[in-house]
Structures are given as structure tokens and as C-alpha cells.
Amino acid sequence: MRLIAALFAFLAFAAPLAAQPAAPAEAPVVAEARAFMSAYADALRAGDRAGIAGRYDRTGAFHLGNGRKSFESHARIQAIYASADWQPPHRFEWRDLSYEPVGADAVVIAGQFAWTPREGAEPLVYSYTALLRRQDGVLRIRLEDESTRPPRPAS
Template identity: 45%
Template sequence: MYGYYFFILFLCFCIAPGCALQKSPSNDQLVAEAQAFMEGYAQDLRTRDGTAVAARYNRSGHYMLGAGHKLFISYDSLRVEYEERWQGPDSFEWQDLSYEPISSNAIMVLGKFIWGNDNFEEPGLFSYSGLLVRQDGELRIRVEDYSSDPMSMKEFICESDSTAG
């Protein structure tokens, strides 16, 4: 009976290492591509280039999550929003980004960002998660979720309340 358990244990030790997701050159390339994508995304935000920001999104549309909501946004409506109405940040910086390959054509990006607005004393700190999926040979945003600590938005909330009524 013990021989059976030792055999199973032996198989687990021999097979398990091969089952783990191994870093491969394709994963390294995908991570490098995603890092370049996120650097370019930050630059587009800082320069308030709405056309370039919109071009980073999936042409089939994308899901926006956060604060208990899920919303699907078509690429056409997103493009109009970014090109005609959107006002970007006065400053922007990614922090502590992590990259988790999902497949050879998809990668999760997790981290934080600081969004500065000159109308407020302190910039907002947000958590971020995004799913980048290759479409037409380029990584594009398919899912995004970002949220802030309500206390970091206190000034904005208080200012909005004081202007009401």
C-alpha cells in the first residue's frame, strides 16, 4: 500500500514541474511588447492625444469595469468620446506594473497609476487592470478596470458637493 503512495508522490514530483507555465521566449517577447504598449499609452495620455488613445482599444469594443459596474463600449463611441470630448490629465504616471501572459496573444497588466489634474491639490491614485489582446497584429485594450481610494478623491467629491445647490 505504501508503495502505491510513494509511486504517486514520485509521479507528482516528476510531472508537476513540466506542468507549470514556463517562461518562454514568446512570453518574454509578449511582456516586452506590452511594456512598450503601456509606455506609449502613458505618453498618449500625457500629451492628451485622444486619437492615439482611442487607437489603443480593441476595434470590437471593450469592457469597462469598476465600482460595481460592467459596461461594454463600442469602438466607434469610444473614438468619438476621445476625439471630441475627452480632456486628458495634466500629469500621468504608471506605478508598479506587473505583466501576466495569458496566451501568446493576450496579457494581463496589473498595477497603479497617478492621474494629475491641476484643478486639484493632490493627484488621484488609482489601481489598474487591463487585458491586452492582439488584434490585426497589435496589442489592443479589450478589458479595463480602474478604481481609486475614495479618500484620495476627497477633494473632488467635496468640491462637487460645495458647487451643488
């Protein structure tokens, strides 16, 4: 009798779980975007200037952040990363990235990153949004928004 009662209890618990639909499979473009962002972080940490610039759309990219908007040609993006003005981070990490496919060949990414400019410095935390779209068979950055928190008012 205990065996039957245990069986009914198990079925009563397991039946609703079995009725739950399986989580949808991740879109292939999302898996590709995850790999892209991981390699992008590696390039930033390594200071791979050409590798970073090579991730951008060949027709150019929109850059937004902190109330600004510009469109830069791919040649200009290459020049920015080749310049001595751009310095790689001492440490870099993505935080809480979310991936939203917007078709088979594009994905929007939203999250944050922490950029530590030099040893002993506090990390700077930025919000981050990007649109990656497929170009020449690979994902490339078409739009990036990098914004920091506004400064705290002085007391």
C-alpha cells in the same frame, strides 16, 4: 595552504549559486505590452485623443470600475475621447505594473496609475487592470478596470 583554503571557501560559496536555475526569459508578449503601456502613457500625457482611442480593440472593450461594468463599441470609445468632456491629465504615471502573459497573444496587466487633473491638484491614485490581446498584429485593450479608493468616512 591559505590559497587552497580560499579556493575551497570560494567553491563552497559559488557552487550553490551556479546550481540555481536561470530566471525564465520574459515572454515576447510581455516586452510588447511594456512598450504598449509606455506609449499609452505618452499618448495620455500628450492628450493624443485619436492615439488613445486607437489603442482599443476594434470590436469594443469592457470598462469596469467602482462597481460599474459596461461594454463600449470602438466607435463609442473614439467619441468619448473626442468629446470635450474628456480632458487629458496635467501629469500621469503608471505605478508598479505587473504583466501576466495568458498566451502568446494576450497579457493581463495589474497595477496603479496616478492622474493629476490640473496644476496644483493632488494626484488621484487608481488601481488598474487591463487585458491586452493581439488584433491585426498589434496589442489592443479589450478590458480595463480603473477604480479609486472609496472616500474616507467623515469624522
